[in-house]
Amino acid sequence: MKMEQVSKSCFAVLNQKNRMCDANSGLINLGGGVVIDTQSDLSHARQMIELFGKVWPGMPHRVVNTHEDGDHVWGNQLFDSAEIIAHRTVPNRIPHVADPRESQELLNGVSRVFSRWILRVFHPGVLAIATQLQQDYDFNDIKLALPTTLFDERHVLNLGGTEVDLIYVGPCHQVGDTIVHVPAERVLFAGDVIFRQSAPIGWAGTYEKWLKALDLIIWLDPDVIVPGHGPVCGIEGAMEMKAYLEYVHEESRRCFDRGLTVIEASRRTDLGPYAQWHGPARLYANVERAYREFRNEPADAPWDSAKTFDAVYSVAKAKGIEVEF
Ligand SMILES: [Zn+2]
Numbered sequence: 001m002k003m004e005q006v007s008k009s010c011f012a013v014l015n016q017k018n019r020m021c022d023a024n025s026g027l028i029n030l031g032g033g034v035v036i037d038t039q040s041d042l043s044h045a046r047q048m049i050e051l052f053g054k055v056w057p058g059m060p061h062r063v064v065n066t067h068e069d070g071d072h073v074w075g076n077q078l079f080d081s082a083e084i085i086a087h088r089t090v091p092n093r094i095p096h097v098a099d100p101r102e103s104q105e106l107l108n109g110v111s112r113v114f115s116r117w118i119l120r121v122f123h124p125g126v127l128a129i130a131t132q133l134q135q136d137y138d139f140n141d142i143k144l145a146l147p148t149t150l151f152d153e154r155h156v157l158n159l160g161g162t163e164v165d166l167i168y169v170g171p172c173h174q175v176g177d178t179i180v181h182v183p184a185e186r187v188l189f190a191g192d193v194i195f196r197q198s199a200p201i202g203w204a205g206t207y208e209k210w211l212k213a214l215d216l217i218i219w220l221d222p223d224v225i226v227p228g229h230g231p232v233c234g235i236e237g238a239m240e241m242k243a244y245l246e247y248v249h250e251e252s253r254r255c256f257d258r259g260l261t262v263i264e265a266s267r268r269t270d271l272g273p274y275a276q277w278h279g280p281a282r283l284y285a286n287v288e289r290a291y292r293e294f295r296n297e298p299a300d301a302p303w304d305s306a307k308t309f310d311a312v313y314s315v316a317k318a319k320g321i322e323v324e325f
Contacts (some may be wrong), residue, residue, distance in 0.1 A: 002051075007223075009028060009029045009182075010187040010226075011026065015044070018196075018198045018278045020279065023037060023192075023229055029055055030159035031159025032062065033057075034064060034164065035052065035060045035079065036180055036189045037064070038065070038076050039074065040070060042138075042142060043138060044075065045078050059082070062085060064084075064178070064180055064189075066180070066189065066228065067177050068090045068175065069203070070098035070099075070100060072191070072192070073145075074100060076146075077142070084147040086149075086176060086178065087177075089175045090175075098144070100139040100144070106126070106130045107137070125308075125310035125311065129309045129325045132324070133325075163183065164182050165181040170209065171206070171299055173192040173193055173228075174192065177192070179193060186221075187223070187224045187225075188220060188225050190217060193241075194227035196240075199244075200282070201285045201286070202286065204300040205300075211242060214239075214242045218242075222234075247272070248269070248283060251269045251270075252294075253294065262287050263284070265291075266284040266315045278324060281312045281315040281319065
């Protein structure tokens with residue numbers, strides 16, 4: 001984990017492995033301080049606090065959660081005196097999609113010989129992701145601290161005269177997707193609307209909304225974007241994410257029209273330049289989402305996570321690439 005100063009008052013903490021759960025955090029060091037997203041577990045949240053602590057005058061008065069995924073909210077409890085801000089949908093979604101006990105149960109499973117054996121035979125993808133997460137994460141002792149200041153379309157913060165805009169753009173990657181714009185410093189914190197140099201996974205939302213959110217970011221024309229995952233970038237980060245989504249959507253349509261299943265389509269779709277990204281076989285989730293749209297299924301239809309991890313595993317194996325989530 002490292003800290004990067006991205007403008008006069010804005011900072012980012014980046015998890016450089018850029019795999020599943022390696023989410024970034026941001027800091028706007030003005031008007032009492034705002035932290036954007038709080039990491040995946042308590043030890044990462046404490047590291048983030050230590051890094052930002054080098055530049056901030058004290059614990060921040062505010063936290064923004066860009067959406068409801070665990071890797072962006074599980075450090076919230078360490079900011080117990082801060083106002084926690086998010087889109088109106090987020091507090092209801094967190095207990096459903098970000099239950100830390102479920103994730104810890106997954107990690108505990110790989111530590112027990114018998115369940116490890118069961119997983120190896122029946123759920124090799126679940127075993128692979130749990131083994132990967134176990135290297136860096138420990139979801140014990142996380143208590144959900146839910147956002148209390150909620151907004152609908154837009155929320156403006158005035159940080160000692162500097163305006164910060166929270167703009168709701170979901171549901172695109174998740175239901176609660178929010179971007180945080182600091183126009184005076186030409187900085188934008190994109191949450192998981194942008195994954196940089198890693199394949200995105202969207203859970204609830206539509207391609208249409210996601211592309212619209214990226215168009216909005218391009219229109220806002222920031223100099224610096226802090227993505228939800230991966231290194232800091234400029235506007236090219238939004239353009240590349242758009243190109244990826246358009247490519248996968250088109251390829252999925254072609255495969256859908258030919259009657260291929262999601263898994264067949266994912267195995268056949270050429271990764272092209274995206275083979276260099278982290279977790280390229282996460283492509284499966286994006287093909288699955290496109291298929292859900294083609295079948296007119298609801299954008300928030302639940303995911304079978306074991307099935308998803310096993311499918312990503314099988315796509316990586318079929319392509320002969322390293323299994324990485
Ligand atoms: Zn996310």
